[in-house]
Amino acid sequence: MKTITVSIARKLFLATACCGVALVCGCATLDQPLPEAVGNDLQSGITQRLAMDPMTAGSVYGVEVSGGQVVIRGIVHSEAERMRVLGLVRGTPGVTGVTDHLRVLR
Numbered sequence: 451m452k453t454i455t456v457s458i459a460r461k462l463f464l465a466t467a468c469c470g471v472a473l474v475c476g477c478a479t480l481d482q483p484l485p486e487a488v489g490n491d492l493q494s495g496i497t498q499r500l501a502m503d504p505m506t507a508g509s510v511y512g513v514e515v516s517g518g519q520v521v522i523r524g525i526v527h528s529e530a531e532r533m534r535v536l537g538l539v540r541g542t543p544g545v546t547g548v549t550d551h552l553r554v555l556r
Contacts (some may be wrong), residue, residue, distance in 0.1 A: 459480075484505075492515050492518070492520075492544045492545070493513050493515040494541070495542055495544070496513050496515070496520065496538075496542050496545070497511075497513055497544075498540055499538045499539075499541075499542055500513075500535065500538055500539075503538055505530075505531055505534045506531065506534060506535055506538065507522065509525075509531075510524060511523065511524035511527070511535065511552075512524055512551075513539075516550055517520065517546070518544055518545055518546030518547065519546060519547045519549070520542075520545050520547070520548050520549070521548075521549045521551060522535060522536070522539055522548060522549070522550060522551060522552060523551040523552065524550070524551075524552055524553070525553050525554075526552050526553070526554055526555070527554075527555050527556055528554065528555075529554055531554075532550075532552050532554055535552060536550060536552070538550060
């Protein structure tokens with residue numbers, strides 16, 4: 451009986467954690483419209499999106515752009531923040547690929 455209870459509790463915990471991450475990553479919307487980034491403004495568009503988001507505002511990220519390819523660097527405080535940063539960058543119009551060099555503080 452004890453083994454079954456632990457197994458069920460573990461499955462519930464994992465399901466809850468996955469739902470939490472999905473909600474955080476899927477909710478990268480704001481009350482204000484996000485700036486569209488095209489051409490040479492791609493880097494500034496990404497920086498603005500990160501600065502406007504409540505979860506990522508106030509943090510410093512390195513953003514390098516070459517064509518539509520983006521390299522993102524920095525330190526994040528959680529996996530949820532990392533996923534939010536990547537979602538915002540990938541969701542920026544004009545971005546064709548993202549290289550993730552973010553580090554999660556443990």
